[in-house]
Amino acid sequence: MRVLPYFALLASVLGCTDATDRTNGFSRAGNVMGTVAELKALPRSPGVGTRAAAEAALDEAFGVLERVEERTTSYHETSDVSRLQRSETPFVVSDDTDATLRLALEVAAATDGAFDPTMGALMRAWGFPEAPAVPDSARVRAARSRVSADRLRPEGDGAWIVEPATELDLGGIAKGWAVDRAADLLEKRVGPCLVNVGGDLAVRGSKPGGEPWRIGVQDPRDPSRLFVTLRLSGKRAVATSGDYQRYVEVDGVRYHHLLDPRTGWPARGVNSVTVVGPSCAVADAWATAVFVMGPVAGLAALEEQPELEGVVVTVDESGALVQHETPGFAAFRQP
Amino acid sequence: MTAALFSPRGLWRALTSADRALALLLLLGFAFVGLVPRGGGAKVAIVSVGRSEVARLALTAPGTYPIEGRQGPVVLEVRHGAVRVLESSCAHGICRAMGEKNRAGEILACVPNGVLVRLEGGAADPDAPDSVSR
Numbered sequence: 216m217r218v219l220p221y222f223a224l225l226a227s228v229l230g231c232t233d234a235t236d237r238t239n240g241f242s243r244a245g246n247v248m249g250t251v252a253e254l255k256a257l258p259r260s261p262g263v264g265t266r267a268a269a270e271a272a273l274d275e276a277f278g279v280l281e282r283v284e285e286r287t288t289s290y291h292e293t294s295d296v297s298r299l300q301r302s303e304t305p306f307v308v309s310d311d312t313d314a315t316l317r318l319a320l321e322v323a324a325a326t327d328g329a330f331d332p333t334m335g336a337l338m339r340a341w342g343f344p345e346a347p348a349v350p351d352s353a354r355v356r357a358a359r360s361r362v363s364a365d366r367l368r369p370e371g372d373g374a375w376i377v378e379p380a381t382e383l384d385l386g387g388i389a390k391g392w393a394v395d396r397a398a399d400l401l402e403k404r405v406g407p408c409l410v411n412v413g414g415d416l417a418v419r420g421s422k423p424g425g426e427p428w429r430i431g432v433q434d435p436r437d438p439s440r441l442f443v444t445l446r447l448s449g450k451r452a453v454a455t456s457g458d459y460q461r462y463v464e465v466d467g468v469r470y471h472h473l474l475d476p477r478t479g480w481p482a483r484g485v486n487s488v489t490v491v492g493p494s495c496a497v498a499d500a501w502a503t504a505v506f507v508m509g510p511v512a513g514l515a516a517l518e519e520q521p522e523l524e525g526v527v528v529t530v531d532e533s534g535a536l537v538q539h540e541t542p543g544f545a546a547f548r549q550p
Numbered sequence: 551m552t553a554a555l556f557s558p559r560g561l562w563r564a565l566t567s568a569d570r571a572l573a574l575l576l577l578l579g580f581a582f583v584g585l586v587p588r589g590g591g592a593k594v595a596i597v598s599v600g601r602s603e604v605a606r607l608a609l610t611a612p613g614t615y616p617i618e619g620r621q622g623p624v625v626l627e628v629r630h631g632a633v634r635v636l637e638s639s640c641a642h643g644i645c646r647a648m649g650e651k652n653r654a655g656e657i658l659a660c661v662p663n664g665v666l667v668r669l670e671g672g673a674a675d676p677d678a679p680d681s682v683s684r
Contacts, residue, residue, distance in 0.1 A: 242655070244657055244666060244668050245598075245601065245666065246600070246659065246661060246664055246666055249661060250659075250661055251657060251659040251661065251666065253657065253681060255680070255681075345641070345662075346641065409680055409681055411681045411682075411683075413684075414682065414683050414684035415683070416681055416683055422680075428680045428681070429678075429679040429680050430679055430680065430681055430682070430683055431679035431681070431682040431683070432682070432683045432684070433682055433683065433684035438647050438648060438649065438684070439648075439649045441679065441682065444679055453683040454683065455683045455684055457684070460684075461642070489683060
């Protein structure tokens with residue numbers, strides 16, 4: 216009898232500690248795909264061997280990110296994309312590349328070319344990502360003539376062909392694809408998780424007690440501030456495209472990396488777009504497309520996608536943010 | 551007797567002197583945790599270049615700390631319990647624009663230089679988002 220109160224108190228202390236461990240989980244950060252990746256995983260069933268299993272899963276998830284990068288980057292001569300571009304006959308690509316190319320063409324078709332996976336020549340003309348500079352109009356026109364999703368075609372069984380002088384750029388979708396695959400792996404091997412690569416992120420499940428993941432979205436004019444916090448759970452992803460990510464300023468004018476495939480010049484009228492949906496790859500591509508299309512046409516196109524919601528941010532003359540959102544976006548906002 | 555334990559008076563009477571002392575210590579401990587300001591206050595900045603950890607900076611030790619990145623130096627500054635990128639050799643200075651970080655779990659990065667700074671230690675901020683889309 217005398218020991219019962221003691222154990223009652225001790226049990227309460229241990230219970231608090233155990234709950235804290237399940238909330239914190241395991242995390243890893245590192246550089247991959249030219250940016251910073253953060254991975255968090257919450258063990259579904261804490262117990263013996265949990266830490267070792269979680270760390271192994273995080274290692275594998277980073278491996279997935281690196282694998283997708285190796286296959287889809289234009290910067291390595293041995294990547295699928297580089298070899299596809301050099302091939303004069305149909306070229307069989309990996310499953311990652313095949314799926315990314317298919318998704319890219321679907322979004323290109325759904326956005327009337329506002330998203331285009333063949334922007335490589337234009338991006339290079341502008342010097343993105345490493346050394347942007349404003350090219351002359353003739354150079355933009357020449358590069359623009361080599362851009363069109365019609366220059367890329369599937370030939371069946373994982374084989375693809377591109378027309379000569381076409382340069383693929385999957386930067387606007389491959390990162391999202393990698394995020395999705397890494398999140399799938401972590402959810403299967405560990406439990407609820409969050410994967411963020413360069414600001415494009417996916418969550419799976421929820422935190423202990425059914426608490427949704429809290430995702431902040433950066434203010435396009437102040438990197439130290441958030442303009443909205445979202446509550447996400449289940450299978451959800453968020454991707455943001457902004458004019459502050461990569462740019463060069465000349466005579467007070469910002470020339471950013473979100474080029475309009477139809478003109479070859481940076482899209483105007485929008486400062487950032489955030490899209491929420493079940494797939495980070497799709498959200499990634501649509502965020503780019505909506506940015507290019509502008510707040511009116513972009514939101515209208517987004518509203519036709521049943522699984523996507525989003526917000527377009529513009530800045531008015533006084534410098535205040537103006538948010539234009541799809542009807543269902545409010546459901547994700549933290550009150 | 552068992553029923554009596556479930557009243558505060560009955561519970562107190564059931565405890566020995568040692569039990570009472572332990573209970574008081576535990577209650578004082580919980581009270582202390584409640585009084586400590588929640589959130590903020592990371593203790594250390596762990597600096598990596600690529601996959602190699604190169605430095606651990608105590609956020610209680612103000613100063614500037616040059617880190618050799620892939621393209622050149624990145625200078626970190628610790629002050630007021632926070633860390634920021636003071637100078638970097640990268641072209642765009644996105645790392646410098648990240649500002650000061652002082653909460654556990656926050657990250658600074660100079661991607662062209664492969665420099666990653668991760669803050670650890672201290673209490674997590676319960677109001678902070680789990681991640682940021684940017």
